[in-house]
Amino acid sequence: METREKILQAAAEMIAEDVAAKLSVRAVAARAGVSIGSLRFHFPTQRALQDSLLKRIYEHLLPGDPIRDRTLSPRERLLNCLRQVLAPLGTNEDARTAWGTVYRSFIEPEPTEPVRTAYLAHEREAERRVEHWLTVLAEEGALPPGDHTRNVRFLLTVLNGLSVERALPTRESVLIAETETLNAAVDHVLSTGPAPSAGPPRP
Amino acid sequence: METREKILQAAAEMIAEDVAAKLSVRAVAARAGVSIGSLRFHFPTQRALQDSLLKRIYEHLLPGDPIRDRTLSPRERLLNCLRQVLAPLGTNEDARTAWGTVYRSFIEPEPTEPVRTAYLAHEREAERRVEHWLTVLAEEGALPPGDHTRNVRFLLTVLNGLSVERALPTRESVLIAETETLNAAVDHVLSTGPAPSAGPPRP
């Protein structure tokens, strides 16, 4: 097996065994049976290794990319992409168990370093996905080019809010409220460009 | 000045100078002119130091009941109101236990009728609060009068997203990301109608 593959394989195993596994250079290199330097040759930074791994995992469990479907308007496409994030959550029953996993993995335990980095890896991958959508739409001129991080964070927060609301007890029509909120979020993103980030408030 | 105070002051300065400053034990201790051990005595972990700092910053920028304070622009007032919802959640530790309660009360158990009505009571109270703010602002002409339920739902979803993100493991810059997202949400709500009031430019 190729060295690069051995490394990714070893890292994947470690994550499979424990979501919060540390994935340090030395640990992964040892498990893969390669040297530190060799790992660095294939993955110039630890970040690069983690990104490659996460990308592979996510590619595996959700293909298809409605963002480039030119038969739909940009706002419809972005809407569909956001829906595609919420869809696998299912409705109440499934959403409840899904949030159970999230709660026990990342909220209940103390946010120790391994827990934290495990969660941040997921978060980064989610950001990467949303960023991809916005970049594609920006290429088409549907929204101004530049730094989208502000809008990415905004959309992810809305998605977090909607997904937790799926798990909470609902009134009759979640679907309508959800659609309206998604519409509002998409409207906002498509009607505003990237903006310079605000400076920190001073204590 | 007290040692604890010197440390917080030094950390605050470093963040003010550079949002992405590292805040390592040695860097903060050196800047504060205290020893590593002393810093550790007052802040048992680096995490504890960062949380104390964040808490202080939030306390500083939270005034009293803000919706009718005519000295501020409508958008600043709405922003402050939303912050006032998030503030009592506290950072990670408190937010985690708070979400623990929510999870065990309303997500983990089957959504039987008593569970459901108990949750909906909370939800209705939250809606009532947000609706009040929007009504006051509508009276001033800052946004069109009429039915605000769409905007209320939108804002509550954003608040849900932000509050769950407080309970999840965080990056360093929660405060900035949160502020930007709140800004985006408020922008959206206030731009859904005419009557743009001339307030000071936003940061």
Add this chain to the structure above:
DNA sequence: ACCTGAACACCGTTCAAGT
């Protein structure tokens, strides 16, 4: 081109010892 591992400059935390 690929691989090695020692070395470097960091990190957060611990702890015996001081006042």
Add this chain to the structure above:
DNA sequence: ACCTGAACACCGTTCAAGT
């Protein structure tokens, strides 16, 4: 009670040297 700083066990990255 508060403070000190050396020591410990890590970390990611670099790099001269090998094949």
